[in-house]
Amino acid sequence: MNDKLHILRGSTAGSIAGADHVLDIGPERAGWTHSSLRIVELAPGGIHSLTTGESEWIVLPLEGACTVRTADEEFQLLGRESVFASVTDFAYVPRDAQAQIASGAGGRFALAGAKCERQLPARYGPAPEVPVEERGSGNCARQVRNFASADAFDCAKLIAVEVITPGGNWSSYPPHKHDEHRPGEESELEEIYYFEIDGPGGFGYQRVSPSREGGSDVLAEVRSGDAVLVPDGWHGPSIAQPGHTMYYLNVMAGPGETREWRICFHPEHTATTGGYR
Structure with missing residues (x-):
């Protein structure tokens, strides 16, 4: 399971529509039905054409600025120097749309997607x-x-957040899961963790443990550009190497x-931590 769920930087790379994808995870690659993530690198003056198809997408600058154009809208994204800044x-960008992502100075951009039925306006x-x-x-x-949690920004299916964990700290702790539909208690969500580590040679660790017999089981050493898939199971902790801040982007649907x-929190851990710390 570890080999299938820990996606190394570059292992899904390719060139699509004039851009370099250093990571490309869709439902077919992940073996599920909704969540997607692409990391696109644009050279100075580069343009990436996005056909959204059955999915809604958020274009999130990781490093650099860009312009996002759809048939009816144009958005100037100021972006940032890095995810740590x-x-x-x-x-x-909604489903059933065409968009262009252009960057004058170049940069790296996350495209977080989710298959959906509703078409919302570009925003x-x-x-x-x-x-x-x-x-x-x-x-x-x-x-x-x-930035795109369920109560912060309106999407049809997509939920996405960023987490910054200081070096030496644990996050995604206590371990928790969302792999069953239990009204009012637990929602069923596929999740992608995408990692970047501050500083040369930095790394972190990600744990996913089974919540059922034969379920997902991962203990991965993650470095910048890696991803971990969570189709089911208890996920956490995410552990940052001392001296190296860890970033991860969570994409869920x-x-x-x-x-x-x-x-739902892991009962063996919440008893000692007293809740989601």
């Missing part, structure tokens, strides 16, 4: 409106940037009629 603005997400949450304490402290993030 600040939150960023972003653009939402701009300003950086100052992104809710930033300081979650946890002590060596479980981290920053969560809820599922079959539920209601777009919501409801999780």
Whole structure:
């Protein structure tokens, strides 16, 4: 299971529509039905053409600025110097649309997607409106940037957040899961973790443990550009190497009629931590 769920940087790379995809994970590659993530690198003056198909997408600058054009809208994304520098603005592109992503100076951009039925309007997400949450304490402290959480930005299916974990700290802790539909208690969501580590030679660790017999089981050493798929199971902790801040982008979607993030905590860990730290 570890080999299939830990996606190494470059292992899904390719050139599509004039851009270099250093990561390309869709439902077919992941073996599920909804969640997608592409990491696109554009050279100076580069343009990437996006056909959204049956999925809605958020264009999220990781490094650099870009312009996102659809048939009816044009959004200038100021972006950021790096994922460790600040939150960023972003653009939402609906299903059944054509878009172009152009960058004068070049950069790296995440395209987070989810298959959906509803077609919403294309929109701009300003950086100052992104809710930033300081979650946890002590060596479980981290920053969560809820740019497309279920209660922060309207999407049909897609849920996406960024997490910054200081070096030496744990996040995604206690381990939790969302692999069953239990109304009011737990939502069924496929999840992708995409990682970047600050500083040369940096790494982190990601754990996914089975919540059922034969379920997902991963202990991965992750480096910048890697991803871990979570089709099911308890996920966490995410552990940052001392001296190296860890970033991850979470992309989630599922079959539920209601777009919501409801999780169940691992009972053996919550008894000692007293909740989601």
